[in-house]
Amino acid sequence: MADDTSRKQDEPVEEFEREPVPERAWLGFSSFVGQYAGEHTAGTELMIGPLFIASGVSAPAVVGGLFAGNLLAVLSWVFLTAPIAVRARMTLYFQLEKICGRRLVTAYNLANGVMFCFLAGAMVTVNATAAGLWFDIAMPGLNDLYPNSAGWVATVLVMGALMTIVAAYGYKVVARIANIAAPWMVLVFIAYGIVAARQLGIESVGEFWPKAQALIWTGGAPLAGRAKFTFWHVMFFAWFCNMAMHVGMADLSVFRYARKSWYAVGTAAGMYLGHFIAWLSASILYAQQLHATPGNTDVLPGPLAYNAVGIAGVLCVIVAGWTTANPTIYRAGLAFQAISPRSSRYRVTLFTGALATVAGMFPAIAMKLLDFVALYGLVLMPMGAVIFVDFWLAGKFGFERNYAEKSGVPINWAAAIAWVATLAACLAVVNMGGMQIYFIGLPGWFAAAALYIVMSRVLQRKEVRL
Amino acid sequence: MKRVARVVSFAALAGTILPPVLFFAGMADIETMKRWMLIAAIAWFAATPLWMRK
Numbered sequence: 001m002a003d004d005t006s007r008k009q010d011e012p013v014e015e016f017e018r019e020p021v022p023e024r025a026w027l028g029f030s031s032f033v034g035q036y037a038g039e040h041t042a043g044t045e046l047m048i049g050p051l052f053i054a055s056g057v058s059a060p061a062v063v064g065g066l067f068a069g070n071l072l073a074v075l076s077w078v079f080l081t082a083p084i085a086v087r088a089r090m091t092l093y094f095q096l097e098k099i100c101g102r103r104l105v106t107a108y109n110l111a112n113g114v115m116f117c118f119l120a121g122a123m124v125t126v127n128a129t130a131a132g133l134w135f136d137i138a139m140p141g142l143n144d145l146y147p148n149s150a151g152w153v154a155t156v157l158v159m160g161a162l163m164t165i166v167a168a169y170g171y172k173v174v175a176r177i178a179n180i181a182a183p184w185m186v187l188v189f190i191a192y193g194i195v196a197a198r199q200l201g202i203e204s205v206g207e208f209w210p211k212a213q214a215l216i217w218t219g220g221a222p223l224a225g226r227a228k229f230t231f232w233h234v235m236f237f238a239w240f241c242n243m244a245m246h247v248g249m250a251d252l253s254v255f256r257y258a259r260k261s262w263y264a265v266g267t268a269a270g271m272y273l274g275h276f277i278a279w280l281s282a283s284i285l286y287a288q289q290l291h292a293t294p295g296n297t298d299v300l301p302g303p304l305a306y307n308a309v310g311i312a313g314v315l316c317v318i319v320a321g322w323t324t325a326n327p328t329i330y331r332a333g334l335a336f337q338a339i340s341p342r343s344s345r346y347r348v349t350l351f352t353g354a355l356a357t358v359a360g361m362f363p364a365i366a367m368k369l370l371d372f373v374a375l376y377g378l379v380l381m382p383m384g385a386v387i388f389v390d391f392w393l394a395g396k397f398g399f400e401r402n403y404a405e406k407s408g409v410p411i412n413w414a415a416a417i418a419w420v421a422t423l424a425a426c427l428a429v430v431n432m433g434g435m436q437i438y439f440i441g442l443p444g445w446f447a448a449a450a451l452y453i454v455m456s457r458v459l460q461r462k463e464v465r466l
Numbered sequence: 467m468k469r470v471a472r473v474v475s476f477a478a479l480a481g482t483i484l485p486p487v488l489f490f491a492g493m494a495d496i497e498t499m500k501r502w503m504l505i506a507a508i509a510w511f512a513a514t515p516l517w518m519r520k
Contacts, residue, residue: 180518191485194490198490311500315504
């Protein structure tokens with residue numbers, strides 16, 4: 001009993017997991033602005049900005065693409081996720097269970113947990129580049145896929161172990177540090193860009209745009225092994241990098257607390273501070289490194305930040321990485337725990353953190369973060385289409401909503417086929433070179449929606465006949 | 467006490483962004499800028515927990 005009590009005190013509040021959120025628990029607009037601004041100014045932003053430069057993007061493409069893509073992301077939250085969230089007011093998992101059945105949700109949780117682990121691994125990698133500064137270890141290069149030195153492995157191991165133990169035992173402390181650090185972190189990210197711009201020789205605001213085109217986002221050939229990025233790549237990447245959250249409906253769990261669905265415009269704080277200003281700032285940092293030391297293509301957030309603003313910059317990398325890895329490890333643990341509900345939350349989180357730490361030793365995930373983030377969204381996207389169709393269109397197309405709940409089946413095969421077949425088809429198209437992974441999510445969503453409608457009509461009619 | 471902490475926090479935010487702006491304008495050297503940013507970071511994390519609610 002004592003153990004249970006202490007466990008509850010150390011865990012974040014997980015209320016209304018199997019019931020609609022009551023009116024007394026609804027939250028105001030500012031809660032969502034703060035949450036999204038903090039969550040989307042993460043350590044990994046310092047990887048993404050440089051990778052745009054490595055992909056040979058031009059200045060108009062990156063600025064225009066980020067503006068449009070982030071706008072589309074905000075609109076996806078506003079018009080796809082939030083309207084369902086404030087009507088149903090249920091977690092993603094409970095809503096999926098009603099539609100898909102217990103066993104299919106278990107499979108979804110497994111996929112979700114694994115993807116979260118890899119994402120947390122990238123955050124551990126970012127932090128290790130900051131911690132490694134003090135120990136003069138050999139750090140991975142842009143094209144490294146495997147651990148390249150014993151020092152690197154040891155640094156990741158120590159950082160990963162620390163993060164894991166804190167995620168398991170001190171979640172609330174780190175969550176509080178995240179809230180406290182958010183305004184400061186945003187300003188440090190802006191400082192990176194200002195300082196690096198000056199180091200590049202930009203001496204006034206008026207000089208910025210012409211020199212940005214000549215020195216920063218030159219639109220030249222991509223670095224070896226990188227795809228060439230255009231406006232469309234940047235726009236689709238910015239739109240779909242959080243695909244799992246908006247189109248994939250993971251943020252139903254967040255917006256079920258919103259008094260009004262339009263509160264989802266608060267996501268703009270995260271998109272335009274984190275995925276616009278922070279990415280552009282990180283890009284400028286990397287351009288400055290390429291300018292100062294031609295041939296040094298390493299994307300190492302720790303040294304990049306240290307060279308620009310000193311110890312405060314490294315501190316920001318560590319805090320940004322830690323405060324976002326913490327909930328990511330925790331969420332992965334929750335997803336795994338749903339598969340094995342009797343396991344202790346601590347043990348599951350420790351196991352999850354260990355997986356993330358091992359993943360963090362492999363720089364491939366961080367160095368290929370643009371592709372990994374696109375894959376992450378793609379894996380979870382079809383279930384978002386299933387939820388959207390089930391909520392809005394089931395009656396119109398003549399099949400039963402929340403079919404698993406009403407029929408008692410452990411697997412709704414219509415949803416299972418829509419998920420697996422869409423994912424397999426999308427990956428096949430990408431592997432055959434028919435379309436790059438950044439774009440496939442859009443046709444994939446419509447394919448998943450159409451498949452779910454067709455299969456629901458076929459399979460539900462068949463069961464009624466039986 | 468909370469009011470003082472709040473003032474220190476806002477001064478720390480100013481101390482985080484003003485040095486880079488001054489460096490950009492050519493009015494501060496890089497080492498001075500880095501030093502002030504570190505002082506501001508310490509001040510922010512010392513003062514803000516005293517008044518920020520959650």
